[in-house]
Amino acid sequence: MYRSHNCGELRASHIDTEVTLSGWVQKSRDKGFIIWIDLRDRYGVTQLVFDEERTPKAVFSQAESLGREFVIQVKGTVIERASKNPNLPTGDIEVLVKELTVLNTSLLPPFTIEDQTDGGDELRMKYRYLDIRRNPVKNNLIFRHKVAQAVRNYLSSKDFIEVETPYLIKSTPEGARDFVVPSRMNEGQFYALPQSPQTFKQLLMVGGMDKYFQIVKCFRDEDLRADRQPEFTQIDCEMAFVEQEDILDTFEGLTRHLLKEINGVDVAKFPRMTYDDAMRQYGNDKPDIRFGMQFGELNEVSQHKDFNVFNTAELVVGIAIPGGNSLTRKEIDQLTDWLKRPQIGALGMVYVRCNDDGSYKSSVDKFYDETDLKQWAEITKAKTGDLICVLSGNTNKVRAQLSALRMEMATRLGLRKPNEFAPLWVVDFPLLEWDEDTKRFHAMHHPFTSPKPGQLELLDTNPSEVKANAYDLVLNGNEIGGGSIRIHDRATQAIMLKHLGFTDEQAKAQFGFLMDAFEFGAPPHGGIAFGLDRLVAILGGQETIRDFIAFPKNNSGRDVMIDAPAPLDDEQLKELHLKLNI
Numbered sequence: 001m002y003r004s005h006n007c008g009e010l011r012a013s014h015i016d017t018e019v020t021l022s023g024w025v026q027k028s029r030d031k032g033f034i035i036w037i038d039l040r041d042r043y044g045v046t047q048l049v050f051d052e053e054r055t056p057k058a059v060f061s062q063a064e065s066l067g068r069e070f071v072i073q074v075k076g077t078v079i080e081r082a083s084k085n086p087n088l089p090t091g092d093i094e095v096l097v098k099e100l101t102v103l104n105t106s107l108l109p110p111f112t113i114e115d116q117t118d119g120g121d122e123l124r125m126k127y128r129y130l131d132i133r134r135n136p137v138k139n140n141l142i143f144r145h146k147v148a149q150a151v152r153n154y155l156s157s158k159d160f161i162e163v164e165t166p167y168l169i170k171s172t173p174e175g176a177r178d179f180v181v182p183s184r185m186n187e188g189q190f191y192a193l194p195q196s197p198q199t200f201k202q203l204l205m206v207g208g209m210d211k212y213f214q215i216v217k218c219f220r221d222e223d224l225r226a227d228r229q230p231e232f233t234q235i236d237c238e239m240a241f242v243e244q245e246d247i248l249d250t251f252e253g254l255t256r257h258l259l260k261e262i263n264g265v266d267v268a269k270f271p272r273m274t275y276d277d278a279m280r281q282y283g284n285d286k287p288d289i290r291f292g293m294q295f296g297e298l299n300e301v302s303q304h305k306d307f308n309v310f311n312t313a314e315l316v317v318g319i320a321i322p323g324g325n326s327l328t329r330k331e332i333d334q335l336t337d338w339l340k341r342p343q344i345g346a347l348g349m350v351y352v353r354c355n356d357d358g359s360y361k362s363s364v365d366k367f368y369d370e371t372d373l374k375q376w377a378e379i380t381k382a383k384t385g386d387l388i389c390v391l392s393g394n395t396n397k398v399r400a401q402l403s404a405l406r407m408e409m410a411t412r413l414g415l416r417k418p419n420e421f422a423p424l425w426v427v428d429f430p431l432l433e434w435d436e437d438t439k440r441f442h443a444m445h446h447p448f449t450s451p452k453p454g455q456l457e458l459l460d461t462n463p464s465e466v467k468a469n470a471y472d473l474v475l476n477g478n479e480i481g482g483g484s485i486r487i488h489d490r491a492t493q494a495i496m497l498k499h500l501g502f503t504d505e506q507a508k509a510q511f512g513f514l515m516d517a518f519e520f521g522a523p524p525h526g527g528i529a530f531g532l533d534r535l536v537a538i539l540g541g542q543e544t545i546r547d548f549i550a551f552p553k554n555n556s557g558r559d560v561m562i563d564a565p566a567p568l569d570d571e572q573l574k575e576l577h578l579k580l581n582i
C-alpha cells in the first residue's frame, strides 16, 4: 500500500496515528540536526520531520540526500507541530518519519514548481507535466472537470443523451478550413476532422434521439488569433420538436445552473437583444453589458456644418468615457494613436471634453458650437467630467473600431469585473453575410440554419435582409454559445445551398446524405453549441483558455512538448499514397 492518507488530509484529530504517505518533495529545510520536508500531492502539502534524536540514523541520512521533485514514500506518526501554520489545512500537524523509500529520483526541474513560477510560457509548455503539478494549473483542470460534470448532470437530468459521433468524417461547413487525414485504404481520398458534429447531431434527430448532447473535440484549421486553439471542446446539443424559445429556455437553464453551482451566483432572466441593436448600440454582436458606454449615432447632429470628414462619412458615432475629461491632452493623443494602429485602423478621433462647469471643449471647435456639442452629449449620455470620443467612416469599420475603444477603456477603468456575470441572448442574426473577398454570400451561422418564417422569398429579392432563426449566448463580452433552428426539409435546404453558390451536383456530393435523410421524416429540430474552454475560463474569472487545457498548442498550432506536427517518414508517406511537393 503506497499510502494510508493523502497529503492534504491529516488534521489535529489524527495526532498519534501511524500513517503512510506518498508524494513529491516540494522543498526541504535542513537545519543539520533536524530536516523538514514539504511532501506534495494533488490534495495538498504535509510537513514531514526527520530529527536526529527520534528518526533512525539511516533514514535521517537518506532524508539529507532528497532533491526537489523526488518521489518518496514515508511511514511515520502524526504529531502536533510546535509552530503551526494557519495558512495550510494540514498546518496543525507534521509527520515524524520512521521509514523512507525513494520511489523515484528527479532531475532538477527547469522551473520552480510554485504558484508563482520563474518558468516562461514556452518552457512551461515543453514540460507541461511539471506545470500541471503547480496549483494554478492543477486547480484549473479540476475546475474544468467540475464544470463538465455539472453540465453532464444537468443535461442528463433533462433527458439529454450523450452520444459520440465520429472524428473521421467529411467536411462540415462551419466556415473554417478542415484538418484532413489521408486514408490508407482508400487511395487518394481523405477524411476531414469535424469542425463540429453539426450534421451528425441533426441525423441523430432524424434518428429519433430527441435530445442529444456531447462534450466533444472540434477541429478548425484557422490562423490562430490570440487565445484560439486548433482543437477545442464544445458542449454540443440538439433537440427535436423545438422552436427557438424552447432552446433559449433550456440553455438559459443550463447556464443559470452553472453560474449557481460553480460560482454561487443567481442571475435574473437573461436579457435579449437583436443583432441589429447590438451592432448599433455596441458595434459588436457580443456586447459586454456589464457597463454602459453605449454608442450614440451622431450623423443627424454632425453633418450640417463644414466638417468634411463627418459630412462624407457613412456613420458618425461616439461614446462617453466616464470621467474621461481627466485625461491629459497627451493621454488623448496616445489613445488616438492606439486607435490608429493597423490592428484597429481608425483614421483619427474627435473628442469633446465635458467640463465640470457644464461647458464643452472639443477638438473640432472650429466647426461645432456649444449647442451642437450639447446634443452630442445628450445622445451619447455624457455627463460632466466625461470625454466623448467620436469616430467616423464606413459603418462596419467604425463600429468595430469604437467597440475596441469601448472595451479598452472599460478594461482600463476596471469596469470588466471578473466576478460579475452578465449573460445576454443575441437573436435575429442575418441569415447571410456578404464576403468581399469571394464576392458572394456566406451563411452567417452555417448552411443548415433556417430563415425566419415567411422570409424565404426575400432570399431572391433582398438576401442581406433575411433574418435567421439563429441565436448566440454572450457572457461578459464573449460568445459562449451559438445555434439555430435548422432547416428540416429537402426543398428548403436545396434553396439555401443554391443561394450559397452550390450547384445541384456540389450540394448532392457534399450534403446529399443529409438531404436524403430529410426525406425520411425528419422532425423539426434545433440546437446550440457552447465553447467549453472559454466558458470554463470565464466562470473561472480568467481570460486565457490555454490555462484551462491540459495540453494546449501554441500560437503556431504546435505542441512543443511532444513536438507535433512532425514530418512523416518515406515509408509512411508511401503507404498513404502521398508524395510531398515542397
Ligand code: ASP
Residues within 6 Å of the ligand: 174, 195, 196, 197, 198, 237, 482, 483, 484, 527, 528, 529
Ligand atoms: N455547429 C454549430 C457551431 O459549431 C453550433 C450549432 O449550430 O449548434 O457553431
